[in-house]
Structures are given as C-alpha cells and as structure tokens.
Amino acid sequence: MKRSESKSHCPINFSLETFGDSWSLLIVRDIVYFGKKTYGEFLESEEGISSNILATRLVTLEQKGILVKNPHDTDKRKEVYLLTEKGLDLIPVLLEMAGWGARHDPETNAPQSWIAAVYADRERMIRVIRDTVRSGGSIFAGQNSVVSKLEMD
C-alpha cells in the first residue's frame, strides 16, 4: 500500500492519514499556539524533530492543503508557512487533544486557566483563535495573542 492510497473513506481514517503521525500536528500546534512560521522556528521546538523529517512533513502538509509556503517579505532565505482554511479547521481537533492531554497527564504544562476558558465558551473561543491565527497571530505568543486579548495568562 503506497502512502498516497487510502485504506478507507472512514472520516476518522481520512483524518489520521492526513495528520495522524507523530509530527504533523505538532507543526500545526506551533503555528496556532506559538505563532511559528519558519523552518528554523519549527526545528527549535522542544520535541526535537529531525531536520529531514521536518522537511518531508512540510512538503506533505503543503501537498495535502493544510499549509501554504510563501516567500518571506524581507529575507529571501526564509519561507513563511501559513495555515490554509483547511488547516485552520484543525483548531477544534487541537483543542480537544489539548483538553484530553491536560486532563490525563499528571505532569502537564497546560495552563489550567486556559483549558477552563476554552471549555467555558468553546464556540466563541474557536472563532477568536481562528481569526487571530488567520491574521498572523497565535494563542500564546506575540502582540495580538488570544490570551492577551482575553487578559489572562
């Protein structure tokens, strides 16, 4: 079975085949939560992805329509990776996985105030995150982060 062939058209299987490996969702997380956008920023993440794996994942995520690659405005060495609308649709998946992990990892790093805020007004939070990320911001990092808008940390 080639990687391009799908094993079934179960929607959960489709999702797993699109982003269900060890690294793809961590790249999406880096964009959504931390506002990362370049190869070098993804490489620095604490999970320590190898440079060759990162390169292949960026290619496949772009092929699958989750990311788009654009030239950097001022630095011609850099590429800027952004989420497509299809990629932004992963935000609810990320939130649920973050909620499950925060609940079940006794050593979690997740700020409980943030997890609680998501559960308190989920639909609104999804809209705010989506708008923020679409305009280049993120949940935790940068000037216009979602948490700074909500005046919490």
Next chain:
Amino acid sequence: MKRSESKSHCPINFSLETFGDSWSLLIVRDIVYFGKKTYGEFLESEEGISSNILATRLVTLEQKGILVKNPHDTDKRKEVYLLTEKGLDLIPVLLEMAGWGARHDPETNAPQSWIAAVYADRERMIRVIRDTVRSGGSIFAGQNSVVSKLEMD
C-alpha cells in the same frame, strides 16, 4: 529516545504519544462507532491492520489505561476489550476528527445527517454516546445504538 520516554509535557504532544499513531484511534473508533470488542472483530476492520500490530497496540492501549481486557462471559478463548473512563474521554476527539474528515474528504463515507446531528447538539450527543458505549452499545451498531435512539440513519 525510547517510545516510553516523553518528548515534552505539552498536552497535545502527550495526546499524540498516547494515541497518535496510525492504528490506536481506529481501534477506539471500532469500539465507539461499531461496538467491536474482540481481537477478531478488530482484525476484520476494512483498514486491514496486521495481526502483530493489533496485538502490540492492544497491549499498549491497556498499559496506557485506555482499554481494559476482560475474559469473555461464555467463550474462554475470547477476550473482551472495553474503554476505560479515560478512553471514553476520547469521544470528543473522535467526533472532531470525524467532523474534519467528513468535511474535507470528497469521497467520505460519513452520513451527513449524523455529522449534522453532532454539530447541532454537541454536548448532549457526547453524553448520549458516552452512556451508550459505557453500557456496551455503540453509535451505529447493535440494538441500543445511538442512531436508533435518535431515530435516524
């Protein structure tokens, strides 16, 4: 890095390390959506998991507290695999992944009426699914399926 060591305590990474491989969530899906419970039933799924991979996944899912293995009531050859409360907590994750897959796979098998029903009253649906699966039922299969309770298909 051994599989047992965690790369970080990011809640999303914790989730990925727990169930973020190609097969684990498909096993959980088989239980939640189709009421499967035995090794042989999991083996028959259309994605075609190999027997050795299935065996290792059942062990690790049990070690991680997602599943419990019990002897079958009447047939001593069989083992019955059930979700723990921790495993039932994956239902919202499954629903979001199913929603994303159904939206973005043009050839999806997902019944649109079911997807719509989940989005229409998400919190209630999660409770109904959880109660149904906890008592041995499933979303689509069997006498007391969630869809038969809702009188839809």
Next chain:
DNA sequence: ACACTTACTTGCAATATCGAAGAGAAATAT
C-alpha cells in the same frame, strides 16, 4: 476423537525514523 475457531507469536523483508554532517543561497560583519 477430530476439525475448527480464537488470540496471539515468530521470522523476515520492506519501510520509516533518527542523528550527524554537509550543500547552496542569501544576509551580515569586517
């Protein structure tokens, strides 16, 4: 007793991953 079913295990080839090193282009420092 005998054949069949069920839950796994084993061996081996194919594939994917990891980790370190390097290549080429563009930016920056001297």
Next chain:
DNA sequence: ATATTTCTCTTCGATATTGCAAGTAAGTGT
C-alpha cells in the same frame, strides 16, 4: 570586497517500526 554566519533543506548510515505470511496453543462444536 571578502569572510563569516544564517537559513532552508539534503544526504547518509544506523536503528526502529511496520507489514506479510506462517505457525502455535488453548477452547469449542460435533
């Protein structure tokens, strides 16, 4: 101008994981 650094990405060999086919042991049905 030249040298050094930065940045994206590639290459290579070792290791780990997966997939496939076959086999084992215990339990069941007749």
